[in-house]
Amino acid sequence: MSGTVTGPSLAVTEASRPGGIQRRRRSAAGGVNRRPGFLVYGLLLAVILGSAFPLYWSFLIGSYDATVVNKDLPPIWPGGHFFENAARVFDAVPFWVALGNSVFVSTVVACSVTFFSTLAGYAFAKLRFRGRTGAMVFIVATMAVPTQLGVIPLFIVMSRLGLTDSLWPVILPALVNAFGVFFMRQYLVDAIPDELIEAARVDGCSMIRTFWHVALPAARPAAAILWLFTFMATWTDFFWPLIVLPADKPTVQLALQQLQSGYYVDYSLVLAGVTLASLPLLALFVVAGRHLVSGIMQGAVKG
């Protein structure tokens, strides 16, 4: 899309021609596709600075030695010790093992949650069946019970199932959750035009093929977000993994916590670890962000 801006009059003439809307999108004339002004960028910059400064601060402290944390004013430019501290992180705790475990657990859970939430969300949003409303309300209501006390019975269940020496206890209970189902349902309710589903059904698609060819593509932006959010939530989960995982299979958060051992905490080490632990997530951001694409369903209903 080019960056040229044309006035509204041109927009009117363009739209009145047949096929004009497609033409407009390609040439980025006026209206919707005009590039935003400085105000927008300025506001966003402020938001991004506010969001990202703690990450920079973690990196900053992680690049000095331990004593800098107690100084009144933090330094502005990084010291030279980041790689040194990072190396110490890898020595102090089994960071690679923890990273591997976290990547594995988070990926499995995110894929599972996204798929099954889309499936269930689609059913609640577009299919009619008895008990639909009641079931949806029930699912949302389950989110309202605090989960802190649940660790005890859940641990007993895992223990009885004989799973306490593996990664399964942090995977199984998380494979599909109410948040995901509710989220996909709300998204799909408007995002899939009913006509599209009928067209597929009338064309002879079975229910599952309809889901595969209509619902899944329509769900892409929301599915990308849900996948990312679930991955991050699993990645940053702490208490349940602490209780249930064996000592030789830690996740990243457990490894980070081990860096805090000792009565005097070496915060340069800890924050270097924190910075390292956030890098895989930041990489994922870029991947998932590409899927936040607008206009997925446009053109699908036409013609």
Add this chain to the structure above:
Amino acid sequence: MTTATPAAAGTRRHRGGPGGARPPETEPEAMTFRRRLNRWDVKASPYLYIAPFFLLFLVFGLVPLGYTAYVSVHEWNLLSGKGEFVGLENYRDVLGDRYFWKALQNTISIFVLSSLPQVLLALGIAALLDANLRGKTWWRMGVLVPFVIAPVAAALIFGNLFGDRYGLINEGLQAVGLEPIRWHVDRLASHLAIATMVNWRWTGYNALIFLAAMQAIPRDVYEAAAIDGASKLRQFFSVTLPMLRPTVIFVVVTSTIGGLQIFAEPRMFDAGGLGGSDRQYQTITMYLWELGWRVRNLGTASAVAWLLFGLIVLVALVNLLLIRRLGRGGGGSR
């Protein structure tokens, strides 16, 4: 009704109905079997699709819920285990504890200070991100960075900012001649500080949820509005917001649930973990935690869990009604 009926406006080549358009008389046996299969497909699929959630919930979700309910009607010490059945006595004890009511006030105060601005800010930020920016991905993902910061780092940073005596914010205030604020002592100040921490972490998250929904709005609706002479702001209120209704409902409900269950941020605001010397910022979940793991009275802790559940359902319903009423101006009901 289990079949999708064709919309009146649709122009279709075939006659409506599942399966096919050929009259059934020409191939009786194959048709009946296929039709039966099809009908079964339509009837059973919804239940199959939602089954994974309910199956997992049966094993891993119902057990904790049932356990919490069961424990709440017994005398139950964390370490020595089950005592005798006491009915609703635990609930009465909790409701008679002044620290429960204090925690309740704190929770609602922090909730209002955090969830309300959060949803509004998230909407605004999403609208900004929806624009045709250069380097879209970086801007959009930049708002999510707070989420990757481990709580220990966040606690350290905000502790440094909000220190009563040596904190950066107070030093700034003093530099311009204002009085320092006692963030860890004054109740409202502590709520503001905690709400800031919560908002910092979750606003970007909610903004992206809104953004995903905005991506599903067809662009031609905006173009039509633009042709009609609507400004960007007007477009936002007349086009975007009404079409975002289901998502707004989602965000309001989930941030209600999350906001009333706030636990991590107030807990790490001071070293004691009890919400201040006078419990100025102890939330209900912190109170629950204290009862369960420090006082070790699991019975009352479970009672608190269910009382909190009741509160959340109440507040969520109120919020839903508010949204319905506010949204009645434009857009249908969902």
Add this chain to the structure above:
Amino acid sequence: MDHHSPTPRRRTRLTAAGALVLAAALSACSASTGDEQDTGEEGTTTLTVATFNEFGYEGLFEEYEAANPGIQIKHKKSGTAPDHQDNLYTKLAAGSGLSDIEAVEVDWLAALVEQSDQFVDLSDPELEGRWLDWKVEAATTDDGKLIGYGTDIGPEAICYRADLFEKAGLPTDRDEVATLFPTWDEYFDVGRDFVAEVPDTAWFDSTGGIAQAMVNQVEYSFEDADNNVIAAENPEVKEIFETVNEQAAAGLSTKTPQWSEDWAKAFQNDGFATMPCPGWMLGVIEGNASGVDGWDVANVFPGGGGNWGGSYLTVPTQSAHPEEAKALAAWLTAPEQQLKAFESKGTFPSQVEALDDPALTGATEEFFNDAPVGQILADRAEAVELAPHKGPKWGDIHTAWQQAIQRVDQGQESIDEAWQSFLADLDRIS
């Protein structure tokens, strides 16, 4: 845009996800059978040991394994004590999942002594007299069952800023300082002199810290021998409460809660001149006060001696190998091993023999002006006369007490008001 085009990519991704899950299932299945069993090859027993902070056991495990070929040791390290405690409590409640040896801190030992049926009796006539009396007492039930072997202790001396002492005209040499305040009254008197000379600096680091030091010297403070709550009536408790708050009002305290950000920053800002320091606090001071010159340690503690902290090794009855675990715990807490842990991580031994060992008595700390900390702390350990009795509610009452002191520090309540609200909290606890 054709709605079919994203499908192939989605399909490959989902198939990949499916394959991943399948692979995961297969690998997890193979991992969980076999090598995690306790008796894998020919009768090797695996013992798990759970600790927190730094116990200094790393090299010791290899030593024990070499000397005992049938034993394999797995170490579960928790970064912080609260996390370890939450884990311990949760698994006691769940009835399974504990390690063969669980480390326990003295602060929460009382709750576990109350649940003595969940721990193996570790009494052993051969180990009689190994530890300081007051250390063993805390881990012994009324009917003589011993549920924990002592590891380290936290005997307190007084750490001080010699440079600030000089400013106030006080002696700076540690032997001289040691004569200045053998009692609390004298400690506070010298403190008042100090703040008169150096008005911007407080005398001690925290009101609550001094209160805790004082109450730990009272045998029956919050509870009596039968664990009835006597905190409200006990004149000693009220007296300590009033004394520390009055001294704080006179400017002797920084009025910051211990372990808060402001407390940590006070080290860098000449916030205070003295503080009670057990062995493990030395590292904290060194870290918080890095770049500050003038710290030293005096061989004195008001009231004679005091102990703050210390841990034990327990063997839960959940353990599948109680005998082997007991043997390992006994070995780890022997004087020789504790000394090695001391050399590694500074955990001060609670074993009587270790206190005379030259490795201990010769230890010095450079940051503290090369003070002979080993000897000082050994002397202080022997000066401790009694183990304060801590029943099951002691921790909760102490927390409420500390919160009341903080409220006075923060100006929210007067001393009398705070005492009254403490009494109200007592009603709630008992």
